[in-house]
Amino acid sequence: xxxxLSRVRVWPVALVLLLVTSGCxxxxxxxxxxxxxxxxTSFQQDLEAYLTKLENLQAxxxxxxxxxxxxxxxxxQLAVLQTRAQASPHNTQLLEIxxxxxxxxxxxxxxxxxxxxxxxxSTVIEAARSGFEPIFESLLAYELxxxxxxxxxxxxxxx
Amino acid sequence: MPQFDVGAVxxxxxxxxxxxxxxxxxxxxxxxxxxxxxxxxxxVSIGEGVxxxxxxxxxxxxxxxxxxxxxxxxLAAVEGMSLIAAEQAVNAAIGAVKTAINTxxxxxxxx
Numbered sequence: 001x002x003x004x005l006s007r008v009r010v011w012p013v014a015l016v017l018l019l020v021t022s023g024c025x026x027x028x029x030x031x032x033x034x035x036x037x038x039x040x041t042s043f044q045q046d047l048e049a050y051l052t053k054l055e056n057l058q059a060x061x062x063x064x065x066x067x068x069x070x071x072x073x074x075x076x077q078l079a080v081l082q083t084r085a086q087a088s089p090h091n092t093q094l095l096e097i098x099x100x101x102x103x104x105x106x107x108x109x110x111x112x113x114x115x116x117x118x119x120x121x122s123t124v125i126e127a128a129r130s131g132f133e134p135i136f137e138s139l140l141a142y143e144l145x146x147x148x149x150x151x152x153x154x155x156x157x158x159x
Numbered sequence: 160m161p162q163f164d165v166g167a168v169x170x171x172x173x174x175x176x177x178x179x180x181x182x183x184x185x186x187x188x189x190x191x192x193x194x195x196x197x198x199x200x201x202x203v204s205i206g207e208g209v210x211x212x213x214x215x216x217x218x219x220x221x222x223x224x225x226x227x228x229x230x231x232x233x234l235a236a237v238e239g240m241s242l243i244a245a246e247q248a249v250n251a252a253i254g255a256v257k258t259a260i261n262t263x264x265x266x267x268x269x270x
Contacts, residue, residue, distance in 0.1 A: 025250040025253065025254075026246055026249050026250055026253070027246065028242050028245070028246045029239065029242050029243050029246055090242075092235075093235040093236065093238050093239030093242070094235075094239070096231060096232070096235035097232045097235045097236060097239075099231075100228040100229065100231045100232035100235070101228075101232070103224070103225075103228045104225045104228045104229070107221050107222075107224055107225045107228070108225075110221055111218060111221055111222075114217055114218065114221075121213055123204075123208045123211075123213035123214055124208075124213070124214055124218055124222070126204075127201060127204060127205055127208065127214065127222045127225075128222065128225060130197065130201040130204070130225075130226075130229075131201070131222065131225025131226055131228065131229050132225075132229070133197065133229075134194045134197055134198055134229040134230075134232060134233050135228070135229050135232040135233075137194060138194065138232040138233050138235065138236035138237075139232070139236070141190055141236055141240065142235075142236040142239045142240060145239070145240045145243050146239075146243065149243045149246070149247065
């Protein structure tokens, strides 16, 4: 009797839960976006190449004025990344990571503008680089986790 | 130059993250701890750079801001990864009772 009662109590709860999920697997995270992943890697490569180049340049080649092209091109790449992330459902964490990347990019620009006609020294460049690395690693780790989450066994069912 | 206790800072960062993530913390602890360690170490380097004169007082707050942004990104990724883990747990739980539910209701409610 008690087993029957507990069944009677449990089934409605289970049914409500399942109806809420509309018969689908739950999805609280974005889908893996290979384009965003590739573009983020490309942005990282360009940034790394730029910082390495800066370490070896002398004034005036190292100044912000002489490198505006890089900032314009990289700024456009960042905008594309943010647009792709904005189009994704459940994108809160992804947007937060990209906002951090955007802020650090602006900070790098401010540092270089602040150097005026001089060059940023290697200590400053290295400290700036260290500010980007955890962001790229976070983005990569998150993208890999999203990719693994889309394995056939856990992929959401289409309606 | 005053001492900067990296270990203590690291502990505080980890405790803050653990407080937010609670039960999901063990799943992401390793990744988060490694990243926080790098950030704490860079903060020490910035302080040393200022003391040595290789980082100016104008540059130091900008570089520190970059480390704060990096911390935000790490926390966001950790939160995202813990959501993935929670999502997988719920889906596994629903999947485990799929046959029983569908048999009970008489149609494929859970697909």
